[in-house]
């Protein structure tokens with residue numbers, strides 16, 4: 159890994175074993191983009207890559223020169239309106255109403271490691287040898303604005319992390335109306351665009367299309383990163399697939415409004431922008447003030463989509479998630495939400511917990527409904543004290559009883575919200591986000607607290623930390639169940655209302671930072687009506703997230719498959735729930751529900767007392783299996799093998815670091831009559847190792863399993879399926895392969 163600056167050609171070359179990223183200071187002082195792709199040799203001069211073209215109806219920068227136009231130049235930090243007409247990386251609204259600026263190179267500084275981003279989540283290094291960073295300072299002379307463009311290249315994988323810090327060194331205030339974290343101009347548009355979109359209970363479904371001239375984008379203006387679109391996008395070469403080919407992944411380490419877009423111009427040049435959504439964003443920068451953008455992470459892989467995902471997994475598991483839970487196997491939990499909803503009391507909870515303990519569950523999680531007058535979603539949010547009628551000994555008493563039973567105890571909060579019917583709101587009715595004179599729209603009868611205000615965050619911190627200090631709580635589920643409307647802060651002046659969305663998220667991060675610092679042993683799980691804020695920003699504070707409110711095993715195939723493109727299995731909250739399923743009334747076999755949930759954090763979302771004796775035996779076996787293979791399932795190298803978006807069957811697998819053990823999950827949605835012979839080609843094994851399948855004892859070489867495949871056809875590939883018990887719809891199997899070397 160190195161970052162080299164060639165003085166003679168003014169070229170920066172960032173490279174490691176996988177990727178090269180080359181930029182240069184151009185004639186006009188701006189930073190040009192020369193190359194981003196597979197690692198190439200370094201040399202003194204790459205200026206030939208700065209292709210120029212004189213074209214009609216083009217505007218040129220220099221009098222008498224018909225070659226240099228920013229419109230036809232690939233750039234790193236472009237502005238609009240000085241010969242470039244595409245969407246810019248930055249826009250500065252000045253006192254005189256102008257939005258024109260001209261950011262020219264001033265200096266740069268190369269250092270080992272990676273500096274922290276103040277107040278924002280970001281990837282990090284533990285030793286300086288893991289990454290190098292170059293900060294390139296540009297300046298706009300007229301306004302005195304400085305832009306510090308930061309690029310960190312990691313030693314491992316094709317990873318480049320970027321952010322921008324903008325400093326107003328001028329004398330007048332300006333308004334930042336666009337401040338993107340990443341801009342990358344690619345020389346062609348021969349890519350397929352993959353986005354991860356959906357809605358509540360249907361998150362991160364893969365959508366793909368060819369890039370075409372014009373603008374394609376995903377984003378959120380909801381205040382949370384959203385169920386609708388994830389702050390993640392992939393460009394892959396059309397010939398690339400899961401196992402081979404060139405892929406670029408773009409991930410935004412942020413939990414609020416975002417925009418990821420690709421603009422393809424008339425000459426098929428592609429400009430990718432990643433950053434805070436410019437709509438609703440307007441940040442006033444007074445003289446001397448600065449603005450830090452969140453981090454964007456770019457991953458290049460020539461090993462296909464799995465290669466890209468594995469790079470994200472390693473990075474986000476080891477150098478984005480933090481704390482003592484980062485590397486630890488996650489507790490098998492039982493959450494009471496789908497078991498009781500709001501209808502419970504302490505004895506009922508103890509009854510559920512006792513059965514869970516008997517089955518081998520390690521952590522009992524008390525979900526919504528334990529506080530204030532919260533007997534439905536209409537009241538009580540904000541009153542973070544236990545309801546004594548339900549829990550006579552309070553949270554402290556309940557947690558103690560759980561501990562006596564040998565269970566850890568976890569608790570649900572929704573810190574950012576209030577119901578109007580709550581004592582909290584009656585005390586602080588002016589603490590919600592609301593625009594004067596306008597309607598106050600609700601979501602699930604709740605309103606959003608103004609987390610842009612420190613006193614609001616302080617008060618919520620006081621209440622939450624009080625409980626966490628007093629009671630033995632080892633896990634917190636942090637929920638967020640509505641998006642923001644009528645966004646306006648009573649504490650900010652008119653010309654700062656465009657800052658509220660971002661200040662809100664900074665407030666959320668601040669509360670997370672304080673709580674995780676004070677309670678480092680508590681495992682945090684993020685949640686936003688399921689997967690409405692499943693993003694890298696959250697992962698920095700909470701190493702796992704509730705992936706979706708849809709707990710149906712079949713739906714989860716798509717949701718977890720899509721989620722795995724960016725996020726590691728250790729972050730994917732996945733539970734076994736009741737049948738028929740509560741979201742869509744589908745009946746699936748208990749083993750299939752577990753076979754899906756194993757590939758994540760694993761737990762139960764149902765009352766085990768409602769199961770039959772035979773089912774309880776099965777649950778006990780499932781928990782034993784999970785405990786035995788949990789490290790491999792949560793921290794192994796994950797491969798997607800067969801996509802639920804492309805057919806009736808899904809397969810994925812995880813492989814241990816020494817490649818001696820692998821677990822394959824195979825799932826079929828609908829059964830066939832007289833079906834085909836079927837095989838799944840595995841991945842990641844050692845070709846020369848022999849692997850024994852634990853279920854049938856058959857021994858095969860790794861190369862057999864990878865090149866000709868694992869045979870998955872069953873008795874339905876014949877004329878009688880009647881006497882075969884487990885070959886119906888929603889069938890699944892787990893194959894454990896152990897090396898006999």
Ligand code: GLA
Pocket residue numbers: 495525526570637639685686687688704706707
């Ligand atoms: C959200 C969460 C659920 C549950 C409920 C409680 O919908 O996603 O898991 O916690 O809130 O109200």
